[in-house]
Amino acid sequence: MATVELTFSALPAHVRTARLVATAIARRTGVDEAILDEVRLAVGEACSRAVEAHRLHCPDEPVRIELRDDEGRFEVTVTDVAPSDDVAPRVLAANGNPMPEMAGLGLAVIAGLADDVEVLPGPKGMCIRMSWPASSDGVTATA
Amino acid sequence: MDLKLDHHSEDNLTIVDVEGEIDVYTAPRLRELLIDLVNKGNFHLLVNMEKVDFLDSTGLGVLVGGLKRVRAHDGSLELVCTQERILKIFRITGLTKVFGIYSSVDEAKEMHGRDK
Numbered sequence: 296m297a298t299v300e301l302t303f304s305a306l307p308a309h310v311r312t313a314r315l316v317a318t319a320i321a322r323r324t325g326v327d328e329a330i331l332d333e334v335r336l337a338v339g340e341a342c343s344r345a346v347e348a349h350r351l352h353c354p355d356e357p358v359r360i361e362l363r364d365d366e367g368r369f370e371v372t373v374t375d376v377a378p379s380d381d382v383a384p385r386v387l388a389a390n391g392n393p394m395p396e397m398a399g400l401g402l403a404v405i406a407g408l409a410d411d412v413e414v415l416p417g418p419k420g421m422c423i424r425m426s427w428p429a430s431s432d433g434v435t436a437t438a
Numbered sequence: 439m440d441l442k443l444d445h446h447s448e449d450n451l452t453i454v455d456v457e458g459e460i461d462v463y464t465a466p467r468l469r470e471l472l473i474d475l476v477n478k479g480n481f482h483l484l485v486n487m488e489k490v491d492f493l494d495s496t497g498l499g500v501l502v503g504g505l506k507r508v509r510a511h512d513g514s515l516e517l518v519c520t521q522e523r524i525l526k527i528f529r530i531t532g533l534t535k536v537f538g539i540y541s542s543v544d545e546a547k548e549m550h551g552r553d554k
Contacts, residue, residue: 307463314461314492332523339494343462400495400531407530 297324297364302357305349313360314339317371320362324369325430334369334427337408340401341373341423348377348421368411369429376420440464443471451550452480453543457489460497468497472504472515481513484546493524498531505536516550518543 299320303309317338318331326334338360345358353376361372406412409425416422441464442457452475460468475483483504487493505515516538519525528534540546 307461310462311459332526335492336494336527339461339492343494343496346462400498404495404527404530 299362301360301362303360305346305354305356305358307343307346309358310339310342310346313342313358317360317362320364321369321427321429324364326369326427330427333408334371337405337425338371338373340405340408341371341425344401344423345373345375345377345421348375352377364429365426367429368426370424370426372422372424374420374422378420441467443468445471445475447480448547449551451482451484451547454483454485455489456485456487459492460490460500461492461494462496465494465496465500469500469503472500473507476504476507476511476513481508481511482550483508483513483515484543484550485515485517486543487517487519487524488521490519490521490524493527495527495531498527498533501537502533514538514550516540516546518546 299316301313301316303313314335318335321331321334322328342358342360349356349358356376359374361374363370363372402414405423405425410428411426413424414421415424440458441460442455444455444457446453454471454475456468458464472483485501485504501515501517508515518540519528520541525534525539528537528539538546538549540549
């Protein structure tokens, strides 16, 4: 089982970095090229949700993302430490004003994209675990 | 890639050209542009997404917000999009039934002309 862990400050600009890292590792793990876009979008949605939750509740705490090659599956876990009762936080614009239009859409998109999704609210935050099929010999598959 | 925004008017229609990634970082800029256009009396908007590389739910929210604003003035907000990876997110969220989605700017202009 190979694992990559990434923590990043709760800033919207870093969500793109997380997407790029997840896509690169998914490709290396052997996730089919045809579903890499889905991985990219679902990971972005989970990280966006976590970043906005942190911006509302604990802006100094980093968001954590774990990417695992787990016996033929590529598994991504995004963990936040914002209060878990706020499942669909309001998105804030750059000036701090709320953008209420998208509340809740992110989780719906993740559910529609990931092959397997678990949303686990905890006392200290929320954990979104997603996975997709990958070839058992990931690196060889992409060579 | 960052987000590039441009817009111009043709007849009664304002065409917004979007290029790059629309996500939690860049979506506020698109939102500000749509609000600004509506505030200046542009109530028929056509958002050209042919050069959009990435769209997430934040971007969808901005488009839905724009649609609500123009509808308050009996206006319209329609899209040009042929990229399957972008269309997929509209399908997942059921928003293909909410937005008029065209395969080219010319097709959208033609339909808009008929509706006038």
